Amino acid sequence: MARGKAKDGDGNWKKFIWNSEKKELLGRTGGSWFKILLFYVIFYGCLAGIFIGTIQVMLLTVSEFEPKYQDRVAPPGLTQVPQVQKTEIAFTASDPRSYELYVRNLDNFLRDYSAEQQTENIVFQDCGDTPSEYKERGPYNDAQGQKKVCKFKREWLENCSGLNDPTYGYKDGKPCILVKLNRIIGFKPQAPANESLPPEIMAKYNPNLIPVHCVAKREEDADKIGTVEYYGMGGYPGFGLQYYPYYGKLLQPRYLQPLVAVQFTNLTYDMEVRVECRAYGQNIVYSDKDRFQGRFDIKFDIKSS
Amino acid sequence: MKRELELDDHKLDVKELEVKYSTSVTKGLSEAEAAQRLLRDGPNELRPPRGTPGCVRFGRQLAGGLQCLMWVAAAICLIAYGVQEGEGDRGSSDNLYLAVALIAVVVVTGCFGYYQEFKSTNIIASFRNLVPQQATVIRAGQVLQVNAAELVLGDLVEIKGGDRVPADIRILAAQGCKVDNSSLTGESEPQTRSPECTHESHLETRNIAFFSTMCLEGTATGLVISTGDRTVIGRIASLASGVGEEKTPIAVEIEHFVDIIAGLAVLFGGTFFTVALVIGYPFLRALVFFMAIVVAYVPEGLLATVTVCLSLTAKRLARRNCVVKNLEAVETLGSTSVICSDKTGTLTQNRMTVAHLWFDGQVHTADTTEDQSGQSFDQSSESWTLLSQVITLCNRAQFKPGQENVPVAQRDVIGDASESALLKFAEVTSGPVAAARGRFPKVAELPFNSTNKFQVRTGEGQVDTGGTGELRWDRWAQVGQVSSLMSPMMSPMSPMTSLMSPMSPTLSPLSPGFCARWLPPGTDTPPEDLAEVAQGLCFAGLVSLIDPPRATVPQAVRKCRTAGIRVRDMGTLGTSGTLGGVGGLGTLGGVPRCAQVCYLCRQARARVVTGSELAAMAPGTLEELLRTHPEMVFARTSPQQKLVIVESCQRLGSIVAVTGDGVNDSPALKKADIGVAMGIAGSDAAKNAADMILLDDNFASIVTGVEQGRLIFDNLKKSIAYTLTKNIPELAPYLIYITASVPLPLGCITILFIELCTDIFPSVSLAYERAESDIMHLRPRDPRRDRLVNEPLAAYSYFQIGVIQSFAGFVDYFVAMAQEGWWPGLVLGLRPRWEDEHEQELQDSYGQQWTFWQRRYQQYTCYTVFFISIEMCQIADVLIRKTRRLSLFQQGPFRNRTLVVAIVFQVCIGCFLCYCPGMPNVFNFMPIRFQWWLVPMPFGLLILVYDEIRKLGVRRHPGSE
Numbered sequence A: 001m002a003r004g005k006a007k008d009g010d011g012n013w014k015k016f017i018w019n020s021e022k023k024e025l026l027g028r029t030g031g032s033w034f035k036i037l038l039f040y041v042i043f044y045g046c047l048a049g050i051f052i053g054t055i056q057v058m059l060l061t062v063s064e065f066e067p068k069y070q071d072r073v074a075p076p077g078l079t080q081v082p083q084v085q086k087t088e089i090a091f092t093a094s095d096p097r098s099y100e101l102y103v104r105n106l107d108n109f110l111r112d113y114s115a116e117q118q119t120e121n122i123v124f125q126d127c128g129d130t131p132s133e134y135k136e137r138g139p140y141n142d143a144q145g146q147k148k149v150c151k152f153k154r155e156w157l158e159n160c161s162g163l164n165d166p167t168y169g170y171k172d173g174k175p176c177i178l179v180k181l182n183r184i185i186g187f188k189p190q191a192p193a194n195e196s197l198p199p200e201i202m203a204k205y206n207p208n209l210i211p212v213h214c215v216a217k218r219e220e221d222a223d224k225i226g227t228v229e230y231y232g233m234g235g236y237p238g239f240g241l242q243y244y245p246y247y248g249k250l251l252q253p254r255y256l257q258p259l260v261a262v263q264f265t266n267l268t269y270d271m272e273v274r275v276e277c278r279a280y281g282q283n284i285v286y287s288d289k290d291r292f293q294g295r296f297d298i299k300f301d302i303k304s305s
Numbered sequence B: 001m002k003r004e005l006e007l008d009d010h011k012l013d014v015k016e017l018e019v020k021y022s023t024s025v026t027k028g029l030s031e032a033e034a035a036q037r038l039l040r041d042g043p044n045e046l047r048p049p050r051g052t053p054g055c056v057r058f059g060r061q062l063a064g065g066l067q068c069l070m071w072v073a074a075a076i077c078l079i080a081y082g083v084q085e086g087e088g089d090r091g092s093s094d095n096l097y098l099a100v101a102l103i104a105v106v107v108v109t110g111c112f113g114y115y116q117e118f119k120s121t122n123i124i125a126s127f128r129n130l131v132p133q134q135a136t137v138i139r140a141g142q143v144l145q146v147n148a149a150e151l152v153l154g155d156l157v158e159i160k161g162g163d164r165v166p167a168d169i170r171i172l173a174a175q176g177c178k179v180d181n182s183s184l185t186g187e188s189e190p191q192t193r194s195p196e197c198t199h200e201s202h203l204e205t206r207n208i209a210f211f212s213t214m215c216l217e218g219t220a221t222g223l224v225i226s227t228g229d230r231t232v233i234g235r236i237a238s239l240a241s242g243v244g245e246e247k248t249p250i251a252v253e254i255e256h257f258v259d260i261i262a263g264l265a266v267l268f269g270g271t272f273f274t275v276a277l278v279i280g281y282p283f284l285r286a287l288v289f290f291m292a293i294v295v296a297y298v299p300e301g302l303l304a305t306v307t308v309c310l311s312l313t314a315k316r317l318a319r320r321n322c323v324v325k326n327l328e329a330v331e332t333l334g335s336t337s338v339i340c341s342d343k344t345g346t347l348t349q350n351r352m353t354v355a356h357l358w359f360d361g362q363v364h365t366a367d368t369t370e371d372q373s374g375q376s377f378d379q380s381s382e383s384w385t386l387l388s389q390v391i392t393l394c395n396r397a398q399f400k401p402g403q404e405n406v407p408v409a410q411r412d413v414i415g416d417a418s419e420s421a422l423l424k425f426a427e428v429t430s431g432p433v434a435a436a437r438g439r440f441p442k443v444a445e446l447p448f449n450s451t452n453k454f455q456v457r458t459g460e461g462q463v464d465t466g467g468t469g470e471l472r473w474d475r476w477a478q479v480g481q482v483s484s485l486m487s488p489m490m491s492p493m494s495p496m497t498s499l500m501s502p503m504s505p506t507l508s509p510l511s512p513g514f515c516a517r518w519l520p521p522g523t524d525t526p527p528e529d530l531a532e533v534a535q536g537l538c539f540a541g542l543v544s545l546i547d548p549p550r551a552t553v554p555q556a557v558r559k560c561r562t563a564g565i566r567v568r569d570m571g572t573l574g575t576s577g578t579l580g581g582v583g584g585l586g587t588l589g590g591v592p593r594c595a596q597v598c599y600l601c602r603q604a605r606a607r608v609v610t611g612s613e614l615a616a617m618a619p620g621t622l623e624e625l626l627r628t629h630p631e632m633v634f635a636r637t638s639p640q641q642k643l644v645i646v647e648s649c650q651r652l653g654s655i656v657a658v659t660g661d662g663v664n665d666s667p668a669l670k671k672a673d674i675g676v677a678m679g680i681a682g683s684d685a686a687k688n689a690a691d692m693i694l695l696d697d698n699f700a701s702i703v704t705g706v707e708q709g710r711l712i713f714d715n716l717k718k719s720i721a722y723t724l725t726k727n728i729p730e731l732a733p734y735l736i737y738i739t740a741s742v743p744l745p746l747g748c749i750t751i752l753f754i755e756l757c758t759d760i761f762p763s764v765s766l767a768y769e770r771a772e773s774d775i776m777h778l779r780p781r782d783p784r785r786d787r788l789v790n791e792p793l794a795a796y797s798y799f800q801i802g803v804i805q806s807f808a809g810f811v812d813y814f815v816a817m818a819q820e821g822w823w824p825g826l827v828l829g830l831r832p833r834w835e836d837e838h839e840q841e842l843q844d845s846y847g848q849q850w851t852f853w854q855r856r857y858q859q860y861t862c863y864t865v866f867f868i869s870i871e872m873c874q875i876a877d878v879l880i881r882k883t884r885r886l887s888l889f890q891q892g893p894f895r896n897r898t899l900v901v902a903i904v905f906q907v908c909i910g911c912f913l914c915y916c917p918g919m920p921n922v923f924n925f926m927p928i929r930f931q932w933w934l935v936p937m938p939f940g941l942l943i944l945v946y947d948e949i950r951k952l953g954v955r956r957h958p959g960s961e
Helices: A002-017 A030-061 A096-111 A154-160 A199-203 B014-020 B031-041 B054-062 B065-086 B094-126 B232-242 B249-279 B283-297 B302-319 B329-335 B343-347 B382-393 B417-430 B433-439 B482-490 B527-533 B553-562 B611-616 B621-628 B639-651 B663-671 B684-689 B699-725 B727-739 B748-758 B760-768 B791-820 B852-881 B897-915 B919-923 B930-934 B937-956
Strands: A078-081 A088-092 A176-181 A209-216 A228-231 A238-240 A259-264 A273-279 A295-303 B134-139 B142-147 B156-160 B168-180 B191-193 B214-226 B322-324 B338-341 B353-359 B362-365 B442-446 B454-459 B462-467 B513-518 B538-546 B566-572 B606-610 B631-637 B656-660 B674-678 B692-694
Touching: A030 B791, A078 A096, A078 A273, A078 A295, A088 A096, A096 A176, A154 A176, A154 A228, A154 A259, A176 A273, A199 A209, A209 A228, A209 A259, A238 A259, B054 B094, B065 B094, B065 B249, B065 B283, B094 B283, B094 B302, B094 B748, B156 B168, B191 B214, B232 B663, B249 B283, B249 B727, B283 B727, B283 B748, B302 B322, B302 B329, B302 B699, B302 B760, B322 B699, B329 B674, B329 B699, B338 B639, B353 B417, B382 B417, B382 B433, B417 B433, B553 B566, B553 B699, B611 B639, B621 B639, B631 B639, B639 B656, B639 B663, B656 B663, B656 B699, B663 B674, B663 B684, B674 B684, B692 B699, B699 B727, B699 B760, B699 B791, B699 B852, B727 B748, B727 B791, B727 B852, B748 B760, B748 B852, B748 B897, B748 B919, B760 B852, B760 B897, B791 B852, B791 B930, B791 B937, B852 B897, B852 B930, B852 B937, B897 B919
Parallel strands: A088 A295, B338 B566, B338 B656, B566 B631, B606 B631, B656 B674, B674 B692
Antiparallel strands: A078 A176, A176 A259, A209 A238, A209 A273, A228 A259, A273 A295, B134 B142, B134 B156, B156 B214, B168 B191, B168 B214, B322 B692, B353 B362, B353 B538, B442 B454, B454 B462, B462 B513, B513 B538
16 A cells, blocks of 8 residues: 555656646646746846946945945054064074065065165155154045055064064074055054053053053063063154055056054074054954954964974 | 554453453452553553753754844854954954844844743643542452552443543453543443443444543443553544644745745845955955845845744734644645535534424424524424423433532533534423423333343333434334335435435434333332333334534635535544535534445535445545545544545645544644644543634634635735845845945844844734635645745845845945045045055045044944835835735724834834934934935835836736735
8 A cells, every 4th residue: 555655656756847738847747847947037137227227336336545434454463574474473483495485475565665666756756754743635536636644664674674674583583574554545543542551562652653562461471471572663662643544546556555563572492472463542342253353363383303 | 653552462362361460350450460460561651752951942043044144144143253353453343343232133033032932841741730630440350449550451440420431441341331432432422331342343232341441320340451552542642743734835935945045145245255255355255245145135134023023913813712732733724625524513512412303294494503592392282292291201311419500501501412402402391390390290210221222211101212213113103194204214225316305404314213102000110020011012103313514604604615624524433424504514414324325415515434434445435536526524433544634635635634633633734734623522631632723612613713824924925025025125235245345234243133123023013904805715825836035026035126225224324424524435445445444534526534433433323324214115005014915094004003112112212223322332323414414315105106007007907916
């Protein structure tokens, strides 16, 4: 009984796929299938038309030069060069191959900062050697053509500029990293208020400076990171405000982010040392979830041999 | 199992019995022997059907088809999480959250289902609190009172009027013993018990009394021949538990649906798994895609929706006195195409009532309504005075004392059913019976017995006789003009034609006739000679007794007919109703007790089949008969035959509802697609086997149930269409995510929120939707063709409305992305870099640099935006689902208050999820801008307009769905 039933079902199934009596494929005749398909082609065509139309209309309302909203991208993230996987810098000072990747990464990044790249005066502007006020460059549109960009001198980075030491201190076990604030259109970082800043920063306080400071991530590592050298514009360990605001890649295609080079000259070898760098500013905030907002942390593991 | 039980004890004589049961018919068993047999056979009680243990039932709730799929999905999530953790990749515990959420969903819905089942099991359990029963037993020559559970085979027991028979016993001696077998046979007519074997069948013979039947009067001594589950009633009870649980149609529907869904989910998931692997995703990622598609495809909230819809209807029915034990039964009732009804107590009032009288050569109609509100007859005739006097006096029934304030119809009476009917009739028509009896005190009496078939009472100067139609007519002295009328009824083998005469339904041979004669004063006759005195009597009149139909029945039957439901009457042993008259089962006269005739009703479409005919039928004949006769009455059927009838109906593809009250109905109740037991008259076994209980024993309640059941099927269909639609906008983001490599537009947890939180309320509120047209004028649905989910419904939901919703979601997604700095052109193909956790400076269309978590929050924003788009479109969807043919405005968009409240509530939950602080990190919802709520609204409007056009088309061209 059950078997007979199953057979019956099989027959129906085959019949369903191709019913030769009624010339039906999957329960419909060719004409019926054609009508159905035609209907869906038209139906989806209309929907796709509506979709593309809506998107086009929406794009018309969006400015080319300035995003409509920035509530997700601001406050900015703080990032480092070399960009490393798992935020870990591990190498052996005596083995050039172990840090070759970092050096190449730094070289590539700093190519745009070389003096010969900043010669065109139509594009570049000398904004002074000390931190100064914001440089407003008018409305966010191309009515006045492209906007000028402040120069950033590679020499300011001294030992980490790669000009004297092409390995950026890696061959001596004194690695350099470059710290930069993520680009955000129209974002004007505000210099920190006086209170609650680490004393080292207070020493070099400037009202037009966004200072950067690196400390051990864990307190027990405090004695293991040794001395930290900062090289920035005019010897200040931070970002000058004249580099802000940023006008976007259409108006400032060759914008140079201000950099701070951080060199760890006396790191303890053969152990993982976690370092956290922060940028300080009134509108630079930190988040528990996003560990790269206004700060980042990086791990050093230098092997002695 | 379904074979009739063979017993021959009734044919054995006393000596043989003594040998068979090694006992003594005078002294009984010895205590020691009894104790030994008790050990051997177990206690004399019905074993309750073994329930499934709670943990197994709970386990079953957790191991359904959809649940298994969810388990697999959760396992994949956990594995993915474990592997990521193993790779030292911290901070991405999304997969863990998702696994926990999935497991929680399965467990919570499982608990929900288990709770529902537990509640219904509790109702059943409450039927079992039976009071321990005592029995009088003779052991070692001594009369003892023992617990009935301790009776063993061979015990000698004594029963007397009022006792419940403690086991199946073979009567050895009896004095005027009568038993009420109604719990076994459904027939309330008392049956005499005596030591002689009177019938081949042990069920019909007089020398066997059955376990759990009532002894009404007299005394008897008997030998226990079977105990506990081996008794006839125990056999029936175990027959009921032996009948497998039939799956309810809605369960079949849902299973069918779940199979399709699970199949599609696995198919889709598998396809994309393979595609992802071919494109070059790592195995684990592909596995997570698979899981996400399963989560998006499986309608997690559907089971909850269905359960809630059904329990809402169950509550609504309970208010109308239908208690539903099994939730799914509600819907089954709606798809019922055949109702097999037991007559006694369901269609009828289950009390004998005087229907017609004959005196002065005329038929007079008595009032048979339940509340005595009907018309009375002319009572001025002298014959009536005589007749009423005889009815009053020649009657052994008495009212129980202390009921002066109770309406006559509801008073308790001591005495058998016929005499009670006469007593009540006399009390109502000619005043207090007690006073009349006081005027003519009883001198001597000969009670009714089966040999005389009449009853004689001599009072002061009067002899009154009552008797059945099988009375010896020669006793009438002055039959006179009566004889012509009486002749057809004298012969039990009445030809059909005479039964068809106008008199026949009203005055059947069951009717007691009454005669009287005045005696000279001071006559003193010993009771044995009374039969001789009762000669030359004056015929006073005839009375016909019926069990009248309930007032609501004819109308209810008519309603069933318009609704395309066939009503079949499964009469029990001995009595049955006739289908006929205007209102279908309007007239329910008695069919001759001894008739072996095939009794054709007035309408040729109806037919009576007796149990013996049924037994003689070749297999298949019954189906043929059922197919050709839309209405059918089965007379004198046994429990097994009822079962056969139900099965035959089911084989014809009908969905069968069975109503009944006696133990004899319980196998059929259990076998039926839906068993309906009577709450007042019903026996425990019947209630146990049934899916539904009518608290007021009213057939009309079944019709209400059918109506509600059909409504819930319609509404469930709407609800499912609503639930299905959003599967496409939930699935589409994954397809685009994999194929176009855009950042994920909709997260798994968000999908779970849509399925199990926001969309539950509108889909449940559709259960409150009014019917679009008079559903009781439609035919019952064809379970094979008219499914809960059919092809046009699925195609329309998936490929049209669902696609519009997806477009709405994607428009909103691209708007939210573009306005935050990611233009559509850049978004396509962005996924690998977007999801790179070490990329902290990804450039958007403006050259701004985003950290990973900034992108992640943007992604959550997209989830929320997509979520809101689906919600907005679902509001339009629930509005279009309110009707399937009528325009939304014909139905009234705000008539269903619950639905309006549900929509408002849904929006409130949406707002809460978006704007409650802490949501981003817990459930991945972000506060979104107001205009992103507005973007999908035109699409909602499009859905409304599109569906109105479709409905207009359906109304203009009926039949083209």
